[in-house]
Amino acid sequence: KELADDFNQALDRDELVAFFQPQFNAVTLDIAGVEALARWNHPRKGVLGPDKFLDAAEKLGRTGDMDRLILQKALFELTRWDGLGMQIPRVSVNISARRLAQPSLLTELSELPIAKGRLCFELLETISFDDLQPALSEIIPTIKALGIEIEIDDFGTEHASIVSLLRFEPRRLKIDREIIKPIIASPSQRRLVSSIIEIGRSQNIDIVAEGVETMEHAKILKDLGCHLLQGYALARPMTSDQLIEFCRMKG
Numbered sequence: 001k002e003l004a005d006d007f008n009q010a011l012d013r014d015e016l017v018a019f020f021q022p023q024f025n026a027v028t029l030d031i032a033g034v035e036a037l038a039r040w041n042h043p044r045k046g047v048l049g050p051d052k053f054l055d056a057a058e059k060l061g062r063t064g065d066m067d068r069l070i071l072q073k074a075l076f077e078l079t080r081w082d083g084l085g086m087q088i089p090r091v092s093v094n095i096s097a098r099r100l101a102q103p104s105l106l107t108e109l110s111e112l113p114i115a116k117g118r119l120c121f122e123l124l125e126t127i128s129f130d131d132l133q134p135a136l137s138e139i140i141p142t143i144k145a146l147g148i149e150i151e152i153d154d155f156g157t158e159h160a161s162i163v164s165l166l167r168f169e170p171r172r173l174k175i176d177r178e179i180i181k182p183i184i185a186s187p188s189q190r191r192l193v194s195s196i197i198e199i200g201r202s203q204n205i206d207i208v209a210e211g212v213e214t215m216e217h218a219k220i221l222k223d224l225g226c227h228l229l230q231g232y233a234l235a236r237p238m239t240s241d242q243l244i245e246f247c248r249m250k251g
């Protein structure tokens with residue numbers, strides 16, 4: 001409860017930081033992009049993950065403000081990485097239903113100095129299909145027209161129909177880690193992932209696997225034709241400075 005009260009101050013005191021986790025090309029293992037992940041640098045408790053503050057943010061109605069802040073930080077770092085000559089093709093940020101519903105969103109986005117294809121919005125599968133649906137069918141095309149890519153997050157675990165998802169013509173689908181985890185032991189689970197990749201292929205949509213925790217996962221996913229890999233086996237979420245070092249080491 002105390003933590004929830006503090007969250008407003010976290011935003012006002014600029015205590016939120018963006019961590020970044022690379023997504024890799026499954027074949028070349030080059031960095032294809034990075035996902036920005038919110039962390040709260042709490043003055044007493046240290047670095048906290050979203051499981052500790054997302055509910056509070058939602059309860060206070062400030063998820064949209066948090067998303068705006070993380071987007072600003074992500075774009076600031078992208079410019080910094082470019083300046084250092086790093087090859088980071090794009091940055092992805094998570095977008096909540098609240099952020100999509102902010103009246104100021106499209107104006108704010110249109111003022112961003114962002115090159116086509118270098119920013120991606122990850123939408124939770126759950127966002128798209130309930131109350132926001134009518135508004136979304138206007139907002140999403142406008143976002144795409146600004147050169148921002150759309151990726152469906154946590155694909156396969158929520159209740160969205162595949163038809164309603166594909167209507168938005170996302171650039172990528174990210175398969176949830178609960179689906180990825182069992183692929184080593186379970187042939188049936190491998191076939192499921194293979195089918196999702198096939199759906200993507202038929203619609204010209206790239207597939208991202210998250211929760212790639214071992215190199216064996218990475219190899220199976222590559223062999224199945226999965227395009228992008230994200231997970232602890234390849235890189236953990238890290239600060240921008242750590243990412244800079246990571247890219248230096250990788251050469």
Ligand code: G
Pocket residue numbers: 036037038049050051054063066067070094095096237
């Ligand atoms: O690192 P991980 O524990 O970072 O994140 C857990 C979940 O929190 C992610 O799956 C994502 O859905 C959510 N999340 C992380 N960062 C953000 C953010 O900036 N905005 C929103 N809306 N959700 C986020």
Ligand code: G
Pocket residue numbers: 021037094122153154174177210211212213230231232233237
């Ligand atoms: O929003 P999204 O669900 O895409 O955010 C990714 C989440 O997955 C973050 O919470 C991140 O910390 C977490 N994550 C990233 N790689 C791994 C992994 O290999 N295993 C597990 N269990 N979680 C991961």
Ligand code: MN
Pocket residue numbers: 035094122153
């Ligand atoms: Mn995500």
Ligand code: NA
Pocket residue numbers: 153154174176177210
């Ligand atoms: Na996810």
